Amino acid sequence: MPVIEVTNLHKRYGDTVAVDDVSFHVETGDIFGVLGPNGAGKTTTVECVAGLRVPDGGEVSVFGLDPRRDAARLRQLVGVQLQESQLPDRLRVAEALELYASFYRDPADPAQLIDELGLGPKRNTPYDKLSGGQKQRLSIALALVGNPRIAILDELTTGLDPQARRDTWSLIERVRDRGVTIVLVTHFMEEAERLCDRLAVIDKGRVVALDSPAGLVSAVAPEQRIRFRPSAPLDDRHLTDLPEVTAVTRSGPQVVVTGTGDLLYAVASLLARHRIVVADLRLEQATLDDAFVELTGHRLTD
Amino acid sequence: MHAFGQILRTEAKLHLRDVPTWALTVALPTFILVVLGLIPALREPSPEFGDQSFVTYFTPSLLVITLAMVGINTLPTVLATYRERGILRRLATTPASPLALLTAQLVLALAGILVSAALLAVVARVAFGSPLPQHLLGFTVALVLGTAALLALGLLVAAVAPTAKTAQAMAVPVFMVIMFFGGVYLPRFLLPDFLADVGAYTPPGVQALLDAWTGTAPHPLHLGIMAVVAVTAGVGAAKLFRWE
Numbered sequence: 001m002p003v004i005e006v007t008n009l010h011k012r013y014g015d016t017v018a019v020d021d022v023s024f025h026v027e028t029g030d031i032f033g034v035l036g037p038n039g040a041g042k043t044t045t046v047e048c049v050a051g052l053r054v055p056d057g058g059e060v061s062v063f064g065l066d067p068r069r070d071a072a073r074l075r076q077l078v079g080v081q082l083q084e085s086q087l088p089d090r091l092r093v094a095e096a097l098e099l100y101a102s103f104y105r106d107p108a109d110p111a112q113l114i115d116e117l118g119l120g121p122k123r124n125t126p127y128d129k130l131s132g133g134q135k136q137r138l139s140i141a142l143a144l145v146g147n148p149r150i151a152i153l154d155e156l157t158t159g160l161d162p163q164a165r166r167d168t169w170s171l172i173e174r175v176r177d178r179g180v181t182i183v184l185v186t187h188f189m190e191e192a193e194r195l196c197d198r199l200a201v202i203d204k205g206r207v208v209a210l211d212s213p214a215g216l217v218s219a220v221a222p223e224q225r226i227r228f229r230p231s232a233p234l235d236d237r238h239l240t241d242l243p244e245v246t247a248v249t250r251s252g253p254q255v256v257v258t259g260t261g262d263l264l265y266a267v268a269s270l271l272a273r274h275r276i277v278v279a280d281l282r283l284e285q286a287t288l289d290d291a292f293v294e295l296t297g298h299r300l301t302d
Numbered sequence: 303m304h305a306f307g308q309i310l311r312t313e314a315k316l317h318l319r320d321v322p323t324w325a326l327t328v329a330l331p332t333f334i335l336v337v338l339g340l341i342p343a344l345r346e347p348s349p350e351f352g353d354q355s356f357v358t359y360f361t362p363s364l365l366v367i368t369l370a371m372v373g374i375n376t377l378p379t380v381l382a383t384y385r386e387r388g389i390l391r392r393l394a395t396t397p398a399s400p401l402a403l404l405t406a407q408l409v410l411a412l413a414g415i416l417v418s419a420a421l422l423a424v425v426a427r428v429a430f431g432s433p434l435p436q437h438l439l440g441f442t443v444a445l446v447l448g449t450a451a452l453l454a455l456g457l458l459v460a461a462v463a464p465t466a467k468t469a470q471a472m473a474v475p476v477f478m479v480i481m482f483f484g485g486v487y488l489p490r491f492l493l494p495d496f497l498a499d500v501g502a503y504t505p506p507g508v509q510a511l512l513d514a515w516t517g518t519a520p521h522p523l524h525l526g527i528m529a530v531v532a533v534t535a536g537v538g539a540a541k542l543f544r545w546e
Contacts, residue, residue: 050395052391052394052395072397075395075396075397076397078395079395080392080395082388082391082392082395084388085387085388085389085391085392086387086388086389087387087389087392088316088384088387088389090316090319090320091312091316095312095315098308098312099308099309099312100396100398102304102305102307102308102309103305103396103397103398104396104397105397142392146396146397
C-alpha cells in the first residue's frame with residue numbers, strides 16, 4: 001500500500017522552476033531514494049511532502065492526507081531531518097531529545113535513542129562541542145524521537161567521513177527493520193545503491209527513472225563482461241553458441257566474454273563441462289553511476 | 303501544555319547558560335546606580351529634582367537600559383539567530399507550535415526585566431534611601447505597558463531581520479533613540495523641554511515610570527501611547543513574522 005503519493009508535482013520560485021513535473025509513490029516499509037544532482041529539485045520535492053512548502057501544481061498525499069491541510073495530524077506521523085538545520089549552541093544532547101520528545105503524543109524513549117545512536121557518552125555535551133558526525137546522528141535522532149511512521153532524511157551523510165557514513169547506513173537499515181518507511185534524499189550513488197529498495201532519479205525538476213537500483217542498471221546498461229584466463233585452450237565457438245553471449249574477444253591470454261542475463265552462470269557451467277579451470281576471473285557490470293549518465297547525459301557529481 | 307512547559311524550561315536553561323548576557327541585563331542598571339551613588343553630591347536632595355537626590359531622580363531612567371537591552375537587543379537577536387540557523391524551520395516540522403517558542407521567549411524577557419527592576423529598586427532603597435515605587439499599581443501598569451511596547455518593537459525587528467547580524471544592525475538606532483529619550487545618555491532635566499516631552503511618549507515611557515515611582519498616577523495619555531505602540535508593533539510583527 002502506498003503511504004506517499006506524489007502526482008504531477010510542480011513548484012516554482014519566482015521565474016525559476018524548481019520542480020517541473022514529479023510523480024512517484026512510496027510503499028510501506030520501503031527505503032525510497034530521491035537521487036539527483038544538486039539543484040535537481042530533490043529537496044523542494046520532499047519539502048512539499050513534509051508540508052513545508054505549498055506546491056504550485058499537482059497532488060501530494062501522505063497516508064491519504066494533505067500535507068498542508070492535515071499538517072497537525074501528519075506532524076505526529078512524519079519525522080523530518082532537514083539539510084542545514086542546527087540547534088542552539090548550548091543545548092545538550094539529552095535536553096534536545098527530551099525537548100523534541102515532549103512535542104509528540106507517543107514519543108520514543110530519549111535515553112534509549114541516545115544509546116542506539118551511539119551518543120551515550122555525549123548525552124551532556126552541548127551542541128557546539130559535537131563533531132559533524134555526532135551532530136548528524138543527533139539530527140537523525142530528533143527525526144525519530146516522535147516514533148514516526150515515515151522518516152524523511154535529506155542529505156543524511158553529507159559531510160561525514162566514510163566510517164561515519166557506513167555507520168549511519170546500518171542505522172537507517174535498523175530503523176527500516178522497525179517498520180518505519182524512509183524517504184532518503186541523496187546525491188551519493190553508493191548510498192542509494194546500498195540502501196534503497198526503490199528510487200526516483202530526478203534531473204532538472206523531472207523524474208527520469210523510477211525503479212530498484214538493480215532494475216535501473218539492467219534497464220539502462222544490461223551488458224555484462226567476464227574476463228578470465230583459461231587453464232586450457234577453449235574454442236570461441238563454444239562460448240558464442242551460448243544464448244547469453246553476444247561477443248567474445250581475446251587480449252593476449254585473456255578471454256573477454258560480453259553478454260546479458262545470467263551470463264556468469266552460463267559461462268561457468270560451460271567451463272565446468274569442459275573441465276577448464278580459470279584464473280583472474282572478473283565480472284564487470286555497469287553501476288548506478290553508469291545508469292545515471294545514460295539516463296541524464298551527465299554525471300551526478302560534476 | 304506539556305510541550306510549552308518543556309520549551310520554557312529548555313529556553314530558560316539556555317538563557318541562564320548565557321551568563322554575560324543575563325548578568326549584564328540584570329545587573330548593569332544597578333551597577334551604574336551604585337557608581338553614581340558613590341559620588342556624594344549626587345546623593346544630596348536638590349530642589350531641581352523636586353527635593354530628591356539625583357540618584358533617586360535618575361533611577362527610572364536606568365530601568366530604561368534594561369528594557370531597551372532586552373526588548374530591542376536580546377530578544378530580536380535570539381529569534382533572528384534561531385531563524386538563521388534553521389532552528390525555527392526544524393521546529394516547524396514537529397507538532398510543536400512555533401508560537402509556544404515565541405511565548406517562552408517573551409516570558410523569559412519579562413522575567414529578566416522584572417528581576418532587574420526589583421534589584422534596582424531594592425538597591426536604590428537600601429543603599430541610597432530612595433523610596434520604592436510609591437504608586438505601585440501605576441508603576442506596575444507603566445512598567446508592563448512600557449515593556450510590552452518595547453518587546454513588540456523587538457519582535458518587529460526580529461520579524462523582518464533575516465540574520466542575527468541584520469537584527470543587531472537594525473536594533474542599534476532604535477536602541478539609541480530609546481536610551482536618549484529615556485534620559486539615559488543625558489539626564490532628562492538637561493534636555494530641552496521639547497525633547498523631554500518627546501521622551502514621555504517614546505517607549506518605554508520614562509515619564510510614566512517616573513511619575514509612578516514618585517507617587518503620582520501615570521498620565522493616561524502616556525500609558526495609552528504605550529498600549530498603542532505595543533498593539534501596532536505587535537500586529538505588524540505577527541503579520542511580517544516568517545519562520546524561515
